[in-house]
Amino acid sequence: MASSALPSEKLGLSDPSPSLSQPPQKSSYLSAISPLTGVFTRFSEWRNSLDLPNPGTVENLQKEVKLTHLTNFMFDGARADLTKSLSVNPAFQISHSFTLGSQVAQPSYNFGAVYATNNVLLQGGVDHEGNVNARLNQGWTETCITKIQAQLSNQAGHSMLQLEQDYQGRDYSLNAKAVNPSPTDLTGIYIGSYFQSITKNLALGIETLHQRQTPEMSELATSYLAKYTGTDRNWIATAQLQPSGILQTTYWQKLSEKVEVAADLQVIAAPQRRDAITTLGAKYDLRMATFRAQVDSTGKVSALLEQRFAPTFAFLVSGEIDHFKNAAKVGVGVMLESSSLTPEEMGMPPQPQI
Numbered sequence: 001m002a003s004s005a006l007p008s009e010k011l012g013l014s015d016p017s018p019s020l021s022q023p024p025q026k027s028s029y030l031s032a033i034s035p036l037t038g039v040f041t042r043f044s045e046w047r048n049s050l051d052l053p054n055p056g057t058v059e060n061l062q063k064e065v066k067l068t069h070l071t072n073f074m075f076d077g078a079r080a081d082l083t084k085s086l087s088v089n090p091a092f093q094i095s096h097s098f099t100l101g102s103q104v105a106q107p108s109y110n111f112g113a114v115y116a117t118n119n120v121l122l123q124g125g126v127d128h129e130g131n132v133n134a135r136l137n138q139g140w141t142e143t144c145i146t147k148i149q150a151q152l153s154n155q156a157g158h159s160m161l162q163l164e165q166d167y168q169g170r171d172y173s174l175n176a177k178a179v180n181p182s183p184t185d186l187t188g189i190y191i192g193s194y195f196q197s198i199t200k201n202l203a204l205g206i207e208t209l210h211q212r213q214t215p216e217m218s219e220l221a222t223s224y225l226a227k228y229t230g231t232d233r234n235w236i237a238t239a240q241l242q243p244s245g246i247l248q249t250t251y252w253q254k255l256s257e258k259v260e261v262a263a264d265l266q267v268i269a270a271p272q273r274r275d276a277i278t279t280l281g282a283k284y285d286l287r288m289a290t291f292r293a294q295v296d297s298t299g300k301v302s303a304l305l306e307q308r309f310a311p312t313f314a315f316l317v318s319g320e321i322d323h324f325k326n327a328a329k330v331g332v333g334v335m336l337e338s339s340s341l342t343p344e345e346m347g348m349p350p351q352p353q354i
Contacts, residue, residue, distance in 0.1 A: 052171035055203035058193040059175070061225060061238050064252040068262035069281040070294045070302050075318055077101030079333035086339075091116040103329060130154055143168040171197040185215045195225065203227045245270040258285045299324035312337040 056063075066072055082096040092115050100107035112125035121137035136148040147164040160180060167174040173195045181188040190212070195205035205225035212218040226239045235253040242248075245268065252262045264279040281294040289307045294300075302320035309315065316333040 047171070050171075052197040052200060054168055054171060055173060055195045055197045055205070055227060057166065057168075057173050057175060058195050058205055058207055058225060061227060061240065062250050062264075064236055064260070065238075065250045065262040065264055065281075068252060068260050068283045068292070069264065069279060070292050070304055070318075073292065073304055073318075074302055074320065074331075075099070075333065076103055076320070076329035076331040077105075079316070079331065081333070081335045083335075083337045084339065085337070102331075131158075187212045187214060193225075195227075201229050201231065203229075259283070298322075 077099060078101045080096075080098045083093055084095070085091075085093045087093075093113070095110075095112045095114075097110040097112070098108075099105065109128040110125050111127075112123070115122040119139040121135070123135040124133065126132045131154065132150075132152040134148075134150045138146045140146065145166045147162075147166065149160070149162040149164075151158070151160040153159050163178045163181065165176045173193075175191075175193045177189075177191040179189040179191070181190070190210045191207065193205060193207040195203060197203045203226070205227075207223045207225060209221045209223075210218065211221075221243045223243065224241045228237045230236070235251070237249070237251050239247070239249045247267045247269070249265045250263065252260065254260050260283045262281050262283075264281075266277045268275045277297055279294060279296040281292065284291040288309070289305065291306075292304045294302045300320060300322050302318070304316065304318040307315045307317075314335040316331070316335065318329075318331040318333075320329045322328070
């Protein structure tokens with residue numbers, strides 16, 4: 001009696017015949033770069049083990065000093081800022097700004113609008129002369145932001161377009177800017193910066209500016225940056241060296257929850273000019289007011305008081321005395337904020353009924 005044949009797989013026997021499919025061979029290109037990838041992987045792991053913080057951007061290198069000093073807040077004459085919130089989520093508000101009586105600027109009016117979501121910021125404004133400015137920030141991720149700024153002016157040479165890309169790494173930051181770029185002849189101003197944390201307190205960076213006024217004329221300049229932050233993050237020292245012979249150093253310290261002080265030293269060692277300017281400033285945050293005071297080596301003493309009588313109303317008084325020129329400036333201003341939203345729409349708790 002002939003026995004029936006069983007497949008070799010059911011008997012647990014392997015097929016002795018060689019397989020027709022051969023295993024894929026490793027690419028020679030991958031074999032050549034495998035040592036480099038291994039070194040890069042070990043370097044990345046070692047870098048992550050250091051747990052270095054992000055140093056911030058080059059643009060905000062002196063942010064704390066600028067918020068303490070009066071350079072960006074000082075004004076003279078009369079000023080009024082009226083703001084109205086139309087929506088909270090997404091945020092949408094409009095503003096009216098008036099200035100007059102200034103010794104250094106003509107009377108002006110500006111209308112502005114701001115629209116913001118979690119990933120998009122739109123800001124625009126137009127003044128009484130028809131000059132228009134606009135700004136767009138698009139956040140693709142938490143670390144990658146594209147920025148566009150534009151300005152249209154009636155005066156020749158005052159219109160501007162700026163394209164910017166910002167990337168925040170774990171322990172470094174990258175930034176690239178192009179001001180009035182021309183795709184035809186590549187003229188314009190191009191700026192690139194890199195800021196790297198060396199230790200948990202020290203960060204070093206570099207910023208390169210390539211100015212191409214005409215296809216035949218170009219200029220390259222590189223600045224070197226340094227930033228040292230205290231262990232408790234309550235003081236910051238920075239330095240910036242420019243190729244034109246200008247050294248700028250700053251120091252900022254938070255003495256308490258309500259008091260901040262800052263110092264700025266600018267040394268100019270150019271062949272045409274040798275000079276040094278020192279600025280000292282302090283900022284006091286009170287319960288319903290903010291007071292800033294500043295003195296510099298050019299003989300100027302200035303102060304600014306922002307007093308809030310209510311969350312939506314503030315009164316500003318500023319003054320500056322130039323002892324060397326025997327001149328003085330005084331400014332007064334008001335800031336009003338209003339909203340057409342109910343307390344529930346603004347996220348506030350409902351008011352009790354009486």
